[in-house]
Amino acid sequence: xxxxxxxxxxxxxxxxxxxxxxxxxxxxxxxxxxxxxxxxxxxxxxxxxxxxxxxxxxxxxxxxxxxxxxxxxxxxxxxxxxxxxxxxxxxxxxxxxxxxxxxxxxxxxxxxxxxxxxxxxxxxxxxxxxxxxxxxxxxxxxxxxxxxxxxxxxxxxxxxxxxxxxxxxxxxxxxxxxxxxxxxxxxxxxxxxxxxxxxxxxxxxxxxxxxxxxxxxxxxxxxxxxxxxxxxxxxxxxxxxxxxxxxxxxxxxxxxxxxxxxxxxxxxxxxxxxxxxxxxxxxxxxxxxxxxxxxxxxxxxxxxxxxxxxxxxxxxxxxxxxxxxxxxxxxxxxxxxxxxxxxxxxxxxxxxxxxxxxxxxxxxxxxxxxxxxxxxxxxxxxxxxxxxxxxxxxxxxxxxxxxxxxxxxxxxxxxxxxxxxxxxxxxxxxxxxxxxxxxxxxxxxxxxxxxxxxxxxxxxxxxxxxxxxxxxxxxxxxxxxxxxxxxxxxxxxxxxxxxxxxxxxxxxxxxxxxxxxxxxxxxxxxxxxxxxxxxxxxxxxxxxxxxxxxxxxxxxxxxx
Amino acid sequence: xxxxxxxxxxxxxxxxxxxxxxxxxxxxxxxxxxxxxxxxxxxxxxxxxxxxxxxxxxxxxxxxxxxxxxxxxxxxxxxxxxxxxxxxxxxxxxxxxxxxxxxxxxxxxxxxxxxxxxxxxxxxxxxxxxxxxxxxxxxxxxxxxxxxxxxxxxxxxxxxxxxxxxxxxxxxxxxxxxxxxxxxxxxxxxxxxxxxxxxxxxxxxxxxxxxxxxxxxxxxxxxxxxxxxxxxxxxxxxxxxxxxxxxxxxxxxxxxxxxxxxxxxxxxxxxxxxxxxxxxxxxxxxxxxxxxxxxxxxxxxxxxxxxxxxxxxxxxxxxxxxxxxxxxxxxxxxxxxxxxxxxxxxxxxxxxxxxxxxxxxxxxxxxxxxxxxxxxxxxxxxxxxxxxxxxxxxxxxxxxxxxxxxxxxxxxxxxxxxxxxxxxxxxxxxxxxxxxx
Numbered sequence: 001x002x003x004x005x006x007x008x009x010x011x012x013x014x015x016x017x018x019x020x021x022x023x024x025x026x027x028x029x030x031x032x033x034x035x036x037x038x039x040x041x042x043x044x045x046x047x048x049x050x051x052x053x054x055x056x057x058x059x060x061x062x063x064x065x066x067x068x069x070x071x072x073x074x075x076x077x078x079x080x081x082x083x084x085x086x087x088x089x090x091x092x093x094x095x096x097x098x099x100x101x102x103x104x105x106x107x108x109x110x111x112x113x114x115x116x117x118x119x120x121x122x123x124x125x126x127x128x129x130x131x132x133x134x135x136x137x138x139x140x141x142x143x144x145x146x147x148x149x150x151x152x153x154x155x156x157x158x159x160x161x162x163x164x165x166x167x168x169x170x171x172x173x174x175x176x177x178x179x180x181x182x183x184x185x186x187x188x189x190x191x192x193x194x195x196x197x198x199x200x201x202x203x204x205x206x207x208x209x210x211x212x213x214x215x216x217x218x219x220x221x222x223x224x225x226x227x228x229x230x231x232x233x234x235x236x237x238x239x240x241x242x243x244x245x246x247x248x249x250x251x252x253x254x255x256x257x258x259x260x261x262x263x264x265x266x267x268x269x270x271x272x273x274x275x276x277x278x279x280x281x282x283x284x285x286x287x288x289x290x291x292x293x294x295x296x297x298x299x300x301x302x303x304x305x306x307x308x309x310x311x312x313x314x315x316x317x318x319x320x321x322x323x324x325x326x327x328x329x330x331x332x333x334x335x336x337x338x339x340x341x342x343x344x345x346x347x348x349x350x351x352x353x354x355x356x357x358x359x360x361x362x363x364x365x366x367x368x369x370x371x372x373x374x375x376x377x378x379x380x381x382x383x384x385x386x387x388x389x390x391x392x393x394x395x396x397x398x399x400x401x402x403x404x405x406x407x408x409x410x411x412x413x414x415x416x417x418x419x420x421x422x423x424x425x426x427x428x429x430x431x432x433x434x435x436x437x438x439x440x441x442x443x444x445x446x447x448x449x450x451x452x453x454x455x456x457x458x459x460x461x462x463x464x465x466x467x468x469x470x471x472x473x474x475x476x477x478x479x480x481x482x483x484x485x486x487x488x489x490x491x492x493x494x495x496x497x498x499x500x501x502x503x504x505x506x507x508x509x510x511x512x513x514x515x516x517x518x519x520x521x522x523x524x525x526x527x528x529x530x531x532x533x534x535x536x537x538x539x540x541x542x543x544x545x546x547x548x549x550x551x552x553x554x555x556x557x558x559x560x
Numbered sequence: 561x562x563x564x565x566x567x568x569x570x571x572x573x574x575x576x577x578x579x580x581x582x583x584x585x586x587x588x589x590x591x592x593x594x595x596x597x598x599x600x601x602x603x604x605x606x607x608x609x610x611x612x613x614x615x616x617x618x619x620x621x622x623x624x625x626x627x628x629x630x631x632x633x634x635x636x637x638x639x640x641x642x643x644x645x646x647x648x649x650x651x652x653x654x655x656x657x658x659x660x661x662x663x664x665x666x667x668x669x670x671x672x673x674x675x676x677x678x679x680x681x682x683x684x685x686x687x688x689x690x691x692x693x694x695x696x697x698x699x700x701x702x703x704x705x706x707x708x709x710x711x712x713x714x715x716x717x718x719x720x721x722x723x724x725x726x727x728x729x730x731x732x733x734x735x736x737x738x739x740x741x742x743x744x745x746x747x748x749x750x751x752x753x754x755x756x757x758x759x760x761x762x763x764x765x766x767x768x769x770x771x772x773x774x775x776x777x778x779x780x781x782x783x784x785x786x787x788x789x790x791x792x793x794x795x796x797x798x799x800x801x802x803x804x805x806x807x808x809x810x811x812x813x814x815x816x817x818x819x820x821x822x823x824x825x826x827x828x829x830x831x832x833x834x835x836x837x838x839x840x841x842x843x844x845x846x847x848x849x850x851x852x853x854x855x856x857x858x859x860x861x862x863x864x865x866x867x868x869x870x871x872x873x874x875x876x877x878x879x880x881x882x883x884x885x886x887x888x889x890x891x892x893x894x895x896x897x898x899x900x901x902x903x904x905x906x907x908x909x910x911x912x913x914x915x916x917x918x919x920x921x922x923x924x925x926x927x928x929x930x931x932x933x934x935x936x937x938x939x940x941x942x943x944x945x946x947x948x949x950x951x952x953x954x955x956x957x958x959x960x961x962x963x964x965x966x967x968x969x970x971x972x973x974x975x976x977x978x979x980x981x982x983x984x985x986x987x988x989x990x991x992x993x994x995x996x997x
Contacts, residue, residue: 066940067937067940067941068935069926069928069936071925071927071928071929072925072926072933075624075924075925075926075927076925076928078624079624079625080624080625081624081625082625082628084632084665084666084672085625085629085632085666086628086632086665086667086925087636087638087663087665087922087933087934088925088933088937089661089663089673089675089924089937090672090673091669091672091673093676207874244854406900
């Protein structure tokens, strides 16, 4: 460290302790989020007095001008007077900064240690050079696999890295409003992990990560990037999930009807395969039972059985619709090669493999079927990691729009099967290398148990107070001062806290423009309408519409 | 509405005179209240007639934005003094400073405004070689003397700060002092009021003839007179501005001048003065009723140091009183809700209207208080905060005890302890009793 390069920016004020201190700042010499230092002395365990450098982060700045009376503002406003034309003072702003103490370092050793003696009041506060701040952050992170994610918010020159080992094993949550930078952050992490050949599975609802497929050859020639569409593949072991799906997607069933459905699932054996086919098989069998006067179901009337048949038909229809919607979305991206999701039970290596990124494109699916797909998929993958003969390597699951898969108890009216599965994976995942990254714009709507299992948080702009409270509730490392900052963050600015860093840091995330999916584009609807031209079919309809309308209007005998 | 009814209504509605009266006269009967209203309304009406007869009311112009655009090129200096609050009783040391806020609105950022600690003094301002260290047995006397010393110190420091600016040839368009430009010296002419130390006088007035720095020359009266004579010669206008007047010098002098002209009889003059005294009617009270917002009273010449007061009468300083310059005193009612502020100057200005308009404009920037904002700013700057007063008290206490212990004289040590504990009513200083018995 070259302390000669450090600039003096202020003086520590009166009362200090080991957690924080206040200092008077010279005008324009530092900003909120900046890392600063002050020289102090502490008693060593041998009883000596040791000079140390105390490091801290500016958590808030307050400015006041005691010489500018409030009354004066009233007159300036009423009379439309520019303060600079008057005798009022304009240069006596007092800046008081609150500093959260990060720890101290000894001479020539950049390892941060917790401070156990208050900093010296009236000592000088310095602005360390960018190289020294970066050196401290790297040294303190002490990571075998650092991932570059951006720069310190207040200082562009200070590059920020996070610890990959903690990231993939101890779970991360990424929260923020829509458009605040969550996806940018996830893409950044994925980019870094791909370079490390770490397997990832992304549950992508909006197609935010399809850019990885498009740019794979150019940017990730050594990686395998796969794009899957869901295949509702089930086995007879998944009875509970199938039951829930039919129960929730179909008509409301009475207790005897539910009994019949349950017994039906027991009786109709299925080797495994498409859920749709299984439901069609169930409907066929149910109709049979109903028509042969129900020898097997003596207590259930045929009418009840037909209700179940109709319900199964309805479920099948809904599933077909969802499949078709997903298909139509896929068709729009004809350049991309979609593959059917392999059976995670029998061929997990096709989904999780070293250097592979698997994206499961879930667009078009309602919450419940999507949840069922995710639940079955993760259950199977987790089971493979639990087995002694590990068939797949450790991997990271990235869950976009997580509130769709892990809603809080009050929100989870459908009892989504993915909640239980993810709860299990996240609780035991650390042992088996099945890390989870949950991404959501509504943290208050997430399952508390799951959210609190995330040992690191990356929080972006957040205005909703309920969400802010949920964020601080679930985080052990996010301070109140940090949470106050959340509404004021700009796009791509976030606060990282938890085990991936040693102390919470405000960061400007590096934006990887090349990873945006070219086919989706921005939600620029105004331009879309400006450039709108009716399709041929619409034009044809419009061509004859007036004539048909005239026929109707002149037909006096037509009933109104 | 007749003048009389209007004035009565004003007294009832706004006047601090009436508020003050009602506050003090909790048991006043309706008759007394009515009588007070009648009397004060009559005094106000009479004074108003005289003021109108003398053509003393000026209507001042104030157009906020335009005014400041025109006057942004002017350099103004605002001065105020501060004395510490916890000085050690009966000891000479004082912590005092005067601050100047100098501002030229149209100057570049770096040169736009300066906050200057123009005079700072920590130490023996008053000469210890006199009876000063003798403690009075009466706490009240002791407090009175301490307050006088503080007032004297502040007054002299503020005056010499102006002198300093004059000597440094500062190019001000205006200079304003928070307080009277010439204070009444009568309280400092009492027997036993200490003289300043030689060191202090040399620092305050470096041009003062060093060979003649005998005790008499170092007395407050002489040093202050010297400073005022310098201020009188200033090339830039200097005004002392006082928030509220606790006496009625303007009205009394106005009536006196009308008596001298023969317009008022001796008897009427004396009776009116006696009424003003009896009802504690001050300039502020009456002018608050008479003047409207944005109106001013033209300055009249007033002698502040008058021979023949019971305190100065017979004192060695009586003859000096005539040497003090006269003061030009006027008033401005800056807003509807505030009492008129008193404006004092030692010289007569040719641009009195423009000067008063400048003062009005600075006061309008503090619309509720109605006092020049520059003086409010410098008041905050010069004030000695509690933490500084405490620190200076500690410093003196340590110094005093060290010196006493060094002397090894038991009496000196006892005196030091007595001085330091004089004001503190802690249980240690109370008579023994209770448990000790």
